[in-house]
Amino acid sequence: MKIIDVKLDVVQIPRHTGFVCQHAIARILTDEGVTGVGEMSDFSHLPKYSLDVRDLEETLRAQLAGRNPLDLAALNRELAELYPETMYYYEKGTFIRCGIDIALHDLVGKALGVGVSELLGGRVRDKLKVCYPIFRARTTEEAQANVDVVRRRFAQGFDVFRLYAGVNVEADEAFLDAVRREFGSRVTIKSLDFSHLLDWKSALRAAKRLMPYGVELVESPAERNDFDGLRQFRTAVDLPVSEHVWSFRQLHEMIRADSADIFNIALIFIGGFAAARKAAAAAEVAGKGVLIGTTQELSLGTAAQALFGAGLTNLAATSDPTGPELYVDDVTTEPVRYENGWLLVPDAGRPGLGMEIDWDKVERLRVPGFSWGAQKVANLQDRTGTTGGERP
Numbered sequence: 001m002k003i004i005d006v007k008l009d010v011v012q013i014p015r016h017t018g019f020v021c022q023h024a025i026a027r028i029l030t031d032e033g034v035t036g037v038g039e040m041s042d043f044s045h046l047p048k049y050s051l052d053v054r055d056l057e058e059t060l061r062a063q064l065a066g067r068n069p070l071d072l073a074a075l076n077r078e079l080a081e082l083y084p085e086t087m088y089y090y091e092k093g094t095f096i097r098c099g100i101d102i103a104l105h106d107l108v109g110k111a112l113g114v115g116v117s118e119l120l121g122g123r124v125r126d127k128l129k130v131c132y133p134i135f136r137a138r139t140t141e142e143a144q145a146n147v148d149v150v151r152r153r154f155a156q157g158f159d160v161f162r163l164y165a166g167v168n169v170e171a172d173e174a175f176l177d178a179v180r181r182e183f184g185s186r187v188t189i190k191s192l193d194f195s196h197l198l199d200w201k202s203a204l205r206a207a208k209r210l211m212p213y214g215v216e217l218v219e220s221p222a223e224r225n226d227f228d229g230l231r232q233f234r235t236a237v238d239l240p241v242s243e244h245v246w247s248f249r250q251l252h253e254m255i256r257a258d259s260a261d262i263f264n265i266a267l268i269f270i271g272g273f274a275a276a277r278k279a280a281a282a283a284e285v286a287g288k289g290v291l292i293g294t295t296q297e298l299s300l301g302t303a304a305q306a307l308f309g310a311g312l313t314n315l316a317a318t319s320d321p322t323g324p325e326l327y328v329d330d331v332t333t334e335p336v337r338y339e340n341g342w343l344l345v346p347d348a349g350r351p352g353l354g355m356e357i358d359w360d361k362v363e364r365l366r367v368p369g370f371s372w373g374a375q376k377v378a379n380l381q382d383r384t385g386t387t388g389g390e391r392p
Contacts, residue, residue: 001111003067005029006060006100008040008053011365013298015326017135017384020044022370023298024053025331025362026060026099028107030069036107037357039301040099041268041323043370045090046380050370060100069107076101076274083271085247087225089196094246094271101272102304102353109352116307116353117345120273123310127342128292129160129318131190132325134175135390136164136382143168143175149390150179150187153325157340159187160318162219164382166194169206176213190318191242193219195381200229204236217242217262217317225250230259242317244293245270245279255286262317266293267304276308289316296323299332303346303355306336310345319343329365333358 007027014020024040043051063082067075079100083093109116117123132153137143150161161179165172172192179187192215194203203221211218217240222229234241240261245251246269254260263283267276280290292309294302305321321343324335333356337344346354 001034001068001070002031003028003064003069004031006057006064008057009362010053010367010369011331011362012367013327013329013365015296016328016390017326019379019384021296021327022367024099025300025357026103028064028069028100028103030107032111034107034111036069036103036105036110036352037300038099038101038103038106039298039304040095041297041301042295043092043095044375044380045295046377047088047090048372048380050372051092053369056096069104069111072104072108072274075104076272080271085249087247087250089224089244089246089269091246095268097271097275098268101274102267102301105273106352113351115346115348115351116273116304117310117348120277120307120311123345123348124313125310125345127339127344128306128309128315129341130322130338130343131160131162131318131320132158132322133296133320134161134163135384136167137171137175138168138378140171140174143171144178145390146175147178147182150183154183154187157338158322159341160190161187162191162193162320163189164195165192165210166198166203166206169209172206172210173213176210180213189213189215191215191217191219194221196220196222196224197381199223200226200233204233207237211237211239215239219264220244225253227253227257227259230254231257234259234261240317242291248279251279251282255282255288260288262289262291264291264293264320266295267308268295268297268301269293273304273308280312280314284314288314290314291317292319292321294320294323296326297321298327299324299330299335300353300355300357302336302343303353306343306345307353329361331357331361331365
């Protein structure tokens with residue numbers, strides 16, 4: 001079997017917050033008629049530059065055409081050379097590698113008649129506990145709107161939430177206080193996610209103020225790549241500290257500094273299945289737990305996240321992939337399923353990722369390429385529209 005073509009379809013889908021995200025659906029075609037599909041999720045992150053999608057498509061076609069898709073190790077090594085790590089959280093090279101790696105695994109699974117779980121060594125669970133994100137409030141009015149979000153999502157079965165915190169601690173406290181008074185122990189706040197927006201001392205002051213409201217862990221409480229600051233924060237609090245993994249050098253430095261308890265691993269930020277499995281194995285050897293992170297993928301990318309998480313033996317905390325619940329539309333014939341706050345892993349009896357693309361939806365949502373428009377930095381950081389909040 002040989003790869004004969006690579007195609008990229010860019011789709012644009014708003015979130016319920018009003019923020020509009022762009023994703024690329026990657027197709028890898030073969031001479032035997034088997035096609036693998038992957039997702040390059042949410043290119044609408046900082047840094048604020050766009051890729052030429054047709055040039056990217058041509059580059060990937062030149063690199064992959066004529067190759068055997070079963071040569072996963074060699075292909076991933078070459079992709080890492082084409083799109084190397086830069087020690088930046090939202091490096092778009094890892095988004096590209098992730099989408100292609102997912103498509104390759106989908107293709108190989110279909111060609112062999114097995115699910116991706118089997119390619120990854122099997123699964124130890126069929127569902128993952130997940131949390132719904134509460135986006136950062138900059139005013140107390142937005143904090144109250146976020147309580148309304150909890151109310152609606154709790155009625156849908158979500159009982160664990162994570163709070164993007166730190167810009168307005170008074171608003172964060174107002175939100176946590178209102179949730180505790182209304183829901184009590186029926187709702188859990190998984191984490192305070194400071195998103196690297198504060199230095200570790202400022203994050204520590206904010207965390208000590210908010211921790212009494214009951215949270216399970218703290219995420220990203222230091223500036224990016226400040227491994228010593230992250231360790232200083234960790235030694236000053238009794239809660240577990242989690243940090244995202246976006247490069248192997250960064251992972252090495254966090255392990256060496258003993259700066260985190262739980263590593264937040266998302267396929268999109270590390271470069272796909274192969275890289276994520278390597279990162280999770282390194283964490284396990286170091287005695288660290290893992291949770292599955294997210295950039296808020298569509299159903300295809302979320303299915304891949306679920307399949308990755310299904311095989312982890314060191315999954316240590318509630319995970320994050322709830323993207324399909326955040327968007328007003330999707331590109332699969334059926335979305336991934338959530339039941340009572342659990343993400344169900346796709347059916348093990350279906351080959352590849354176990355998901356089907358609705359190409360009519362792709363055509364309806366298609367845009368010519370990646371673009372930015374006039375989004376402000378605050379909206380990009382907080383993933384909200386111009387007024388914040390979330391529409392019902």
